[in-house]
Amino acid sequence: MMKRLWFQLHWAFGISAGLVLAVVGLTGAMLSYDDALTRAFSRGVMTVAVRDTPPLPIPELLARVHEAAPDRRVLLMTVTHTPQDAVGVRLSVGDGPRGETYFVDPYSGRMLGRSQADAVFRFIMDVHRFLTVDGVGKQITAAATLLLFVLALSGLYLRWPRRIGNWRAWFHIDLKKRGRPFLWNLHAVIGTVVLVPYLLSATTGLYWSYDWWRGMLFSIAGVAQPVRNKPATLPTRGMQGAGKRAALPDLAATTANEMATAWRSFTEQVPDYTKVYWRPAQKPGGPLQVTWLDTSAPHERAFSRMEVDAASGAIRNEDRYARKTTGGQLMTSIYALHRGSFFGQAGVVVMMLSSLMMPVFFVTGWMLYLDRRKKKRSLAASRPIGARHGPPADARDACAQDGVLIGYASQSGVAEGLAWQTAGMLEGAGVPAQIQPLACIGQGQLGAARRALFIVSTFGDGEPPDSARRFAQQLMNQAMALPALRFAMLSLGDSHYDRFCGFGRKLDGWLRAQGGVAAFDPIEVDRGDPGAWACWQERLGEWLGHPLTVTKPQDGPHFQSWTLVERDLLNPGSIGLPAYHLAFRPPPGARWVAGDLVEVRPRHTAARVGTFLSGSVWACNVAVRVGERETTLGDALRDRVLPSAAPRAGVDLRDWLARLAPLPVREYSIASAGDEGQLMLLVRQIRHHDGTLGLGSGWLTEGAALGERVVMRVRANPGFHGPATARGMILIGNGTGLAGLRAHLAERVAQGQQRNWLIFGERQAAHDSFYDATLRAWQAQGGMVRLDRVYSRDQTPGRYVQDRVREAARDIAAWVARGASIYVCGSLSGMAPAVDAALAEAIGTDALLDLSAQGRYRRDVY
Structure with missing residues (x-):
């Protein structure tokens, strides 16, 4: 819960302050070498040719400046010990305290003008400090800088790995990643690298933003905060001489003798200066203010200060940098700390590069945010409005009287989709409908219903879908009086199983036994038969007395060509059949999320077709027309079920081909998250008794060549989509069932959801450790709290996944109590029922049924 909260705060602050921080970071990087660049672009203004004659005395230079600009005050004079440097003078603009810097030839006193480069960098500085909008701009940059603290520390908390000593977990950028995982990896690693520079930048930057922050820093440093000198102001109203301006500080107002005395006194005390700043007295008769750098100064802001009495040359309030306490030196060096020069040139480079990274954070952060929003919208849009908001109260009342209750039970989402399509047809005909999963239909709602439709699928060999297990085992084991119920049943199944539409038939029989009356005989759909769907619509319209708009069942995305780009044998030397990692480059627009499936249209190999036609009068290269x-x-034969014999001579090939059934599609769990850039599969070869490979596995693992296009489409599988919350997730599977679990892990790791526990079983650790490097890397990065692998052939007697579940029963129960979901993927025979029994022992049968009803116990088994 805490991590979820900080995640929400992190992206909320990031998208709100990101643009400001990007501007501040970019301008900060541009200011890293502003002095050197300004001098380089200001030759003849900031620098002069060295003469044989000595420079003019300071008093005379001031006099020359006053002659050139008699109406402007000298607010500051900068003198260096370098003979080629011009003298800088800051001249007032109007009556304000701000000014413009001009440069004077130290040998002639001639005004050289302003540096255009200096004006550019001053503008960049204004953008950096207050976005050129003094007042409100300063508050905006200050608030963004405060948020930088939250962003830096919350980012560190969100990506804290389980093994903090593993450098790869902190600093490795995986260039093989694509999409969201790559952006997250780049965002997180760079954030770790620049964490300390950002905290230093924020700490020092706020020195100029808030008085309370500045006072806090002085308190921490153990240094008394100096009183800021303020420029003279206009006299208050009512004072003598009101309406006249008070005398404002002007260095040129100092007499030549006074200035000479002050200069002589300073140079006697500081003969080895490199740069000195002279400021006028803040009040008439007050001392001149001098700030300078010694030749031993460690950086450009290691200032020492003193005050010099202009009349007597007496030194007052001398404060040398070298004599300061450590805290005093740090407070004097705030600017040098801010830009990194406190640590030498290496520090400047580090701070500059860190500042340049700020726009990278803004871009990657927004891309991650927009991608997340897009996926949420897609997920929400994939469900009808009623699914997102629920039916209004008046609709529920109508359903109890004249409307229709639609109950569905779906394992892979097909029955749910047909239920929503049916509800849409009824609404279009003016018949109110309320749609509910069977798990949410209780005895009271069912007893109050007058008309109901049940659209249910059968899972495995006659079993209910996982979400309807509690309904089947609890409600259907009770006796109910339903004499007023009229219902219709649409049952989905696969006739390859012995108990075809077993759950639908059982539900139909139970409803009749409770007194319910069937409006018409159940309609059974064998593997998506469109004829059964058309019959359902026709019979439904006849019963309700409202002709329905006939529609086709929504078939999902079209098949497209995907390029096979990777195929690696994952278990060489294994006693099991070969298992392959496959990766495909998606076509434009292809999308999927963890838990989805892919349907593959396999093909016979050219060699297989050649063998079939050998001895026939027909050759493979004979031209035929198939459709258009x-x-x-x-x-053409590569896409069709081959008959027992090749076509005879003289046969109409077009008609003969039209009679051949297309090859059935094969379905596989997707092993990658959508953001990884590739669709991955984990496929084990199937071998028949005659040694031939299975249709789908043979095509994918041997038939298709690398670079060849494979016809596939993604099929949404909402019954195995990830949990809606960021709470824990226990993933259990065996063999190639790791595919569906790996996709969930990849998605959750990319989203920073680290409370994941994988329990996986195979044969031998030496040969069957699928995706071992990836799993270990995720664990090292903190993406998995726990990884348990069981290898049945490495011990006697063999231990299996269900055995590990029993051993970890107490921990599993604790995870579930804290809100964790359980996902199982793998073989239907053996593993799935055994794990189901072990989980029931661990947390209780009723609790497991409740998890199924809540969508916290989901299975993708085959």
Whole structure:
């Protein structure tokens, strides 16, 4: 919960302050070498040719400046010990305390003008400090700098790895990643590298923003905060001489003798200066203020200060940098700390590069945020409005009287989609409908219903979908009086299983036994048969007395060509069948999330078709027409179920091909998150008794060549999508079931959700450690709290995943109590029921049924 809160704060502050911080960072980097660049672009203004004659005395230079600008006050004079440097004088603008810097030839006293480069960098400084809008701009940059503290520290907290001593977890940028994982990796690693510079920049930058912050720094340093000198102001109203301006500080007002005395007194005390700043007395008769750098100064802001009495040359309030306490030196060096020069040139470079990274954070942070928003919108848009907001109260009342209750039970999302499509047809015909998963339908709602539709699928061999297990085991084991209920049943299944539509038939029988009356015989859909769907619409319209708009079942995305770019054998030497990692480059617009499936249209190999046609009168290269496409006989046969014999001579090939059924699609769990840039599969070869490979696995692992296009499409599988919250996730699986679990791990690691526990089983650790490097890296980075792997053939007697679940029963129960979800992926026979039984022992049968109903126990088994 705490991590979730900090994650929300991190991105909220990041997107609100990111642009300001990007501007501040970019301008800060530009100011890193402003002095050197200004001098380089200001030759003839800031620098002069060295003469044989000595420079003019300071009093005379001041006199020359006063002659050239008699109406302007000299607010500051900068003199260096370098003979080629011009003298800088800051001349007042109007009556304000601010001024413009001009340069004077120290040998002739001639005004050289202003540095255009200096004006540019002063503008950049204004952008850096207050976005050129004094007042409100200063408050904006100050607030953004305060948020930089929160961003830096919360970012560190969010990515804190489990093993803090692993340098790869902190500093490794994985260039193989694509999409969101790469952006997150780049964002997090760079954030770690620049964390200390950013904290230093923020700490020192706020010195100029808030008085309370400045006072806090002085208190921490153990130094008394100096009183700031303020320029003279206009006299208050009512004083004698009101309406006349008070005398404002002007260095040129100092007499030549006074200035000479002050200069002589200073140089006697400080003969080895490199740069000295002279400021006028703040009040008539007051001392001149002198700030200087010694030749031993460690950086450009290691200032020493004194006051010199202009009349007598007496030194007052001398404060040398070398004699300060450590805290005093740090407070004097705030600017040098801010730009990094306190640590030498290496520090300047580090701070400059860190500042340049700020726009990178802004861009990557916004890309991650927009991608996250886009996925949330896509997920929300994929469900009808009623699913997001629920039916209004009046609709629920209508359903109880004249409307229709629609209950669905779906494992992979097909039944749910048909339920929403049915509800849409009823609403279009003016029949109010309330749609609910069976898990949310209780005895009271079912007893109050007058008309109900049930659209349910059968999972495995006659079992209910996971979400309907509690309904089946609790409600359907009770006796209810439903004499007023009229219902219709649409049951989905696969006739390859012995108990075809087993759950639908069981539900139909139970409803009849409770007194419910079927409006018409159940309609059973075998593997998505469109004819059954059309029959459902027709019979439904007849029963309700409202003709329905006939529609086709929503078939999802179209099949597209995906390029096979990687294929690696993951278990060489294993006693099990070969298992391959496959990666495909997606076509434009392809999207998926963890838990989704991919449907593959396999093909026969050209060699297989050639063998089939061998001995026939027909050759593979015979031209044929299939639909609107011209192709060859061999290519057309690669997509069809081959009959027992090749076509005879004289047969109409077009008609003969039209009678051949297309090859069935094969379905696989996707092993990668959508942001990884590639769609990954983990496929184990299937071998028949005659040694031939399975249709789908053979095509993917041997038939298709690298670089070849494979026809596939993503099918949404909402029944195995990740939990809506960032709470813990226990992932359990075996064999190639690791594919679906790996996708969830990749997605959660990329989102910074680290409370993940993987329990995985295979045969031998030496050969069957699928994705070992990736799993270990995630664990080292803190992406997995726990990783338990069980290898059945490495010990006697063999231990399996379900055994590890039983051993960890207490920990699993604790995770579930803290809100964790359980996801199982792998083989339906053996592993899935055994793990189900072990989980029931660990947390209780009723608790496991409740988790299923809540969507916290989900399975993708096959």
